[in-house]
Amino acid sequence: MPNIKQIAEAAGVSVSTVSRVLNNHPYVREDKRKAVEAAIERLQYSRNMNAVHLVKGATQTIGVILPQINNAYFGKVVEGIGQQALQVNYQLMLFQTGYRANEERKALRMLRDKIVDGLIIISRSLSLNQIEKYAKYGPITLCEEVRGRALSCVYFDHYTSFQKALTYLWDKGHRRIGYTINRRNSASSAVRHKAYLNTLASLGGESREAWIFDNCLHLEDGAKLLQHIRTMDDPPSALLITGDQVAAGLMIAAQNQGVRIPEELAIIGLDNQPISKLLGITTIDNRLNEIGAKAFSIIYRHIHEQTDEAIIQELGFKIIERSSV
Amino acid sequence: MPNIKQIAEAAGVSVSTVSRVLNNHPYVREDKRKAVEAAIERLQYSRNMNAVHLVKGATQTIGVILPQINNAYFGKVVEGIGQQALQVNYQLMLFQTGYRANEERKALRMLRDKIVDGLIIISRSLSLNQIEKYAKYGPITLCEEVRGRALSCVYFDHYTSFQKALTYLWDKGHRRIGYTINRRNSASSAVRHKAYLNTLASLGGESREAWIFDNCLHLEDGAKLLQHIRTMDDPPSALLITGDQVAAGLMIAAQNQGVRIPEELAIIGLDNQPISKLLGITTIDNRLNEIGAKAFSIIYRHIHEQTDEAIIQELGFKIIERSSV
């Protein structure tokens, strides 16, 4: 494969001239430009972008850290990132970490090693301290609330959304309210737990450890959850389920087993996935697509405006009433 | 940020020695190695991988062309690719094309421009002729049957699976059998259509244009489909649905509207997604994860064994009987 030098020779100009037409610089005489373009066409030239990346010190690529690609929640966020990236001709490099610290670290190193110009972390297991160490190598944006650090973020308010949802259930007459999460020790879990305790306390209601269920991420987890709840002596009458996949799994299992929703168990989901609409599940729209889009925009601003200070952005949410409560 | 030269100075050795320890070459005296490592640590050195990519002519990255990330079908395949890539420390670059020819072309150019070492095409709209032009720049593997070209592929047999599924429905007593697809003019659609016509002909059954439904890809499409079928004068009694998402959407809509499956309408899905299990949908397991994994392995072989000739690999499938037929 020819390089820029050979094109220069073929076109009878210097490499700088070739470079100029390659980069659409002005000040190139029309006939030379034509000659270069002809040579490029004739020799089937294509730029080796690695050389460009080296000399420019940037790759127009941003990395995305996520536990798994094949998941409705992460999928929606990545989609948002991708749509935005497309607009400005950036590429996406996906790091499927499975929440393994080691894989997350590998991705962080990609930033340090200049393989990506920035990093979006959709979900993580590494500590913020660990992550912050890499902030000096390039912009990092998390999809969760982070303050007082060299890290930007977009998020929606877990606390208030929980509060609103719990109150909603309370107003509908529920007095035994529980909730589900995925990982016990995630950032959002702590916030949610606090919201749960505080809200119920202020409503004068009861909160119980036994009404909190973890490891709920996939459809199947919802089905298992229902199974479990049916064996409980004093089951919750309503559940705040953090993820429509799980809510859907529970809903379908309930239909299969003749458990009436909401009469026997009321549920409210999260993420506003298509399936919740089909199943009539009341849910919270947390604008996942926009979270992804915003995350990208923030990275982009960091790169192009040299703004070093963290950008913090909160996105709103909305309860979508359907018939599962 | 320091470069290799500065590390060399700091450690009192030459750049080659630094390069050697960086790349775990043998033949480096222990004390020098230590000195280099110390300097790296002290100066917080990290390699600029773009330089490595340039000099090596490879990036350890492979590109994946897919219409959209947020989709159960593509998600499963990408997951498979990713798992395999992880094993050998390759990165994945995702190109979300939305079936736009222009976006697909952009991705192809990434191969030409050496940004990726190979390309996996999960689904496409560009012609094979167009794609084959880029094969000279690096290995390309499609997730569909392709023969007689400079393109490798992994696929499962649409024809036989259709045949088997149709026969299955026939044996269950169905005589008015239809099917769904996504895009009319996709590669698989032609094959499926032929399988449909041939199989029913050989069974002595009837095939009808009106029993073929297109634009079926998402959950919602399944719901719409049911709607549509209910307005038909002479609806099919059984449907071969190419995608469990669509099948699930139809199933849920049916439950909502009190349409009995399989009594009033039998369905058989495809992809063996988790949701089909929960809903009791009979489906075809086409091993999407493995398709992804194999696709990566093929690319990897091309890269490391210099095998230029196309690798063609067929994966089996299996009907999973549940209760929707």
Add this chain to the structure above:
DNA sequence: CTGTTAGCGCCTTCAC
């Protein structure tokens, strides 16, 4: 075992 040196392919001052 180790250092010197010539690239990898491109961009970008700087003079003309």
Add this chain to the structure above:
DNA sequence: GTGAAGGCGCTAACAG
């Protein structure tokens, strides 16, 4: 407008 030349950071002969 245009070309010469230095440099981006690293690897891999080659010579010792």
